[in-house]
Amino acid sequence: MSFLGKKFPAPIARPMAPFYISGLVILYGVNAAAGAMMTADEYKNDPRNPLTKNPKADSH
Template sequence: MSGLLGKKFNGAVARPMWPFYVSGLVILYGVNSAANAMMTAEEHKNDPRNPLYKNKPASH
């Protein structure tokens, strides 16, 4: 079976990738903050697709 997969190389994976993991978390935090700010903005406050929209119309 090892002939199909090729040679195994011993190498660190997580250690050299930590800047990418950290920057990914920073980007996700920024996107989440921007989305929360837009949900509470005056322009989108009464949008029916907004999860924070409280005055939902009565369903027919």
């Protein structure tokens, strides 16, 4: 007797493949948009921007 009960031979990866692929496409798009926003003129001087050099953080 197995610990988790009876195993059913149901396919999992093949029917879910479109959802995995679309999730990767969405994550790529969000990453590209965030990268483009970090280099935009509006957010270039924002102190929360990781691309700007923060002299307070480098002093310790």
